[in-house]
Amino acid sequence: MKTIAMTMSTALLALSTTLAAASDFDAAAYHDSNCMRCHDNSVYTRDNRRVRDHAMLEAQVARCDAMLETKLFPDDLALLVDHLNRNFYKFTQ
Ligand code: HEC
Secondary structure, three states: OHHHHHHHHHHHHHHHHHHHHHOOOOHHHHHHHHHOOOOOOHHHHOOOOOOOOHHHHHHHHHHHHHOOOOOOOHHHHHHHHHHHHHHHHOOOO
């Protein structure tokens, strides 16, 4: 019984560590402090916006990110793409 409790608490600990690592990057905060230097949100919703599908969105976010010194990790870049897609583009992947 004691072993099961130990195993479970170890599993829970591992899970919460994973969750903490995954939520470390705040896409919205990152976006608002880094991505709005050159443009604001309106480029995502303008009538003639250039991004037409999810792949284009990924490519454009990567291109724009490359102009910043921060250079995000792929996981964080994906979270940033999700953030834009959820709030503005709404593509089905
Ligand atoms: C150094 C300036 C600069 C920075 C910083 C920048 N962008 Fe851009 N971004 C641009 C330019 C220029 C365009 C093209 C605007 C146009 O076509 O009128 C653009 C366009 C875009 C588009 C396409 C809009 C459309 O037409 O659908 C997306 C999406 C985008 N940026 C996301 C981001 C994200 C996310 C970040 C932060 C990682 C970011 N940008 C940071 C310059 C920048």
